[in-house]
Amino acid sequence: MNKKSVLLGEQFLVMMGLQIFFLNYFKSAIVPSFFLIWLLILVWDGNIEVALFMAFITGIIYDIISKGFYGMTSIILLVIVYINSFLKIKSTTGRISSVFIFSMIYFIMGLFKYPEGFLWNFTTLLRYSLIFALYNSVVGFFIEVSMRRLRLKWKAKKDYLSI
Amino acid sequence: MLWRFRREVIFIVGFLISFVIVKYHSVKIVGIENQHKQEVKIVNYEELIAENIRLKEILDIKKDTSLFKRIVVGQIVSIKPVVFPVEIIVNKGIDDGVKENMSVLSKDMFLIGRVTKVDRNTASIMTLFNTKSKISVIIDKTREIGVLEGGSIPLLSLRYIPSDSCVKIGDKVITSGYSDFYPKGIEVGEIIKIEKSHDTLFLKIYVKPFSCVSGLEEVLIGE
Numbered sequence: 503m504n505k506k507s508v509l510l511g512e513q514f515l516v517m518m519g520l521q522i523f524f525l526n527y528f529k530s531a532i533v534p535s536f537f538l539i540w541l542l543i544l545v546w547d548g549n550i551e552v553a554l555f556m557a558f559i560t561g562i563i564y565d566i567i568s569k570g571f572y573g574m575t576s577i578i579l580l581v582i583v584y585i586n587s588f589l590k591i592k593s594t595t596g597r598i599s600s601v602f603i604f605s606m607i608y609f610i611m612g613l614f615k616y617p618e619g620f621l622w623n624f625t626t627l628l629r630y631s632l633i634f635a636l637y638n639s640v641v642g643f644f645i646e647v648s649m650r651r652l653r654l655k656w657k658a659k660k661d662y663l664s665i
Numbered sequence: 666m667l668w669r670f671r672r673e674v675i676f677i678v679g680f681l682i683s684f685v686i687v688k689y690h691s692v693k694i695v696g697i698e699n700q701h702k703q704e705v706k707i708v709n710y711e712e713l714i715a716e717n718i719r720l721k722e723i724l725d726i727k728k729d730t731s732l733f734k735r736i737v738v739g740q741i742v743s744i745k746p747v748v749f750p751v752e753i754i755v756n757k758g759i760d761d762g763v764k765e766n767m768s769v770l771s772k773d774m775f776l777i778g779r780v781t782k783v784d785r786n787t788a789s790i791m792t793l794f795n796t797k798s799k800i801s802v803i804i805d806k807t808r809e810i811g812v813l814e815g816g817s818i819p820l821l822s823l824r825y826i827p828s829d830s831c832v833k834i835g836d837k838v839i840t841s842g843y844s845d846f847y848p849k850g851i852e853v854g855e856i857i858k859i860e861k862s863h864d865t866l867f868l869k870i871y872v873k874p875f876s877c878v879s880g881l882e883e884v885l886i887g888e
Contacts, residue, residue: 531748531819550672558679562686568747571754573686580683584676612746621751623796623816630748630818 510552513540514560522567532630534637537564538608539601539645541583546597550587557583578611594646601642605635732848733768733887737761739788740883749818751795753778755884758786763886766846770885775875776800776853777884779846788886793853793874794818801844802853804830805837813838813853813872821854823870828861830868838872848887 517536524533537560544553561576582604591597609631613621620627739755757763769777769790778798782789791798796816802823803810811826826832836856842849852875860869 525747533747551675554672554675554679558683561683569741569744570747571687571743571745573683574745576683577680577687580676580679584672587672613751615752618797621745621795622749622818626816626818 510544510549510556514556517560518563521564525568532634532637534634534641535564535605535608536641536645537561538579538582538605539638539642541579542586542601542604542642543597543646543649545583545586546589546591550583553583553587554580574612578608581611582608594643594650597646598639598643602635602639605638606631609634732774732850735762735888737763737767737886738883739763739886741881742787749794751792751815753790753792753881753884755788755790755886756786757886758784758788760785762888763788764888768847768851768887770851770887771876771881772883772885773875774852774885776840776847776851777876777881780886790884793821793876800847800853801841802838803841804832804856805839807832807836810841810843811838811870817871820857820871820873823856823872824867826868826870828866828868832856832859832868832870834859 517540521536524536541553541557541560544556557579558576561574561579562572564570564575565572586600586604589600591600610620610627613627615621622630737757739757739761741753742756743754744750745752753769763780763783765780765783767780769779771777776793778790778792778795780788781791792815793800793813794815796814798813798815800813801810802813804823804826807830809826809830809832811823814822814824816822823838834856838853838856840847840849840851840853854872854874856870857873858871860871862869
């Protein structure tokens, strides 16, 4: 197993730990999605195929830990990662803005059911998707900053593996 | 050739697998649960005791209730979304006598919603929070009839109560019995906000449901 896979595996475990912790102990109706933020950053760092594969896996895991409809989150994450794979965003501001927009899309898509339409009314949907997007942007900022620092550290050690 | 379109290939394959899982998830969940029940010999006794207490409470309620001819106890296997669920799937279906439009209640006999779709072993429940949910209700004290609508999470909006009504914050809301789905007298929630509007003949009333759907494990399905 190469070092890149090990590092990705480590990141995945950290994100899963944080997601489970927040789902169980965060005293709020809305919980940020660590998986979504991580997948978006993976794509921007050039790991598109890995991100698509992980979108499927993390989606299933998220549905299991949150008692959701199995497969639903996978579909949403796959669509978001696929769309995002056409964007090349380098700046932190651009990335945080994208996290905000994609988080809103993720939340709104999660409450759509064919052929019934949206399961909440428009105002409520907008209000909660904004809160969710705001949470994710804050979390996304910290993850992005910490990952940037890690990248610089690896670069300095000449062990940079495009994470 | 395929390597060039690897992004699209992974996306399509992942999407199709997820779609198949979504399509058959309820059957699979029930299948796994049943298999699990047969195979697992070591049990978590604390969990078993807690479940036993919950089911005993439900049994007591079943003995007391006069609202329904028949009650089926269903275990929740899936909820959507995690916060303020609008749809629930339970492990009881046609084989257990569950039919469409049966009322669904919490173990404290508070209204949760109604059955909208039934399969052999599972039933899909539309909760009060769903935008499609419209229930005919009566305000306990003033006896005025209104329609309780979902969608305005985390509250429910009570419509068609005239602006000269004597309704107060804290008044209970119960089912009216005028609809085909719910019998009369099931407690739904209490009024927590009243707004008067000059451009309409009706009050804008918000109701907080009694049942905490997110924390439920078992539900009562009544006919």
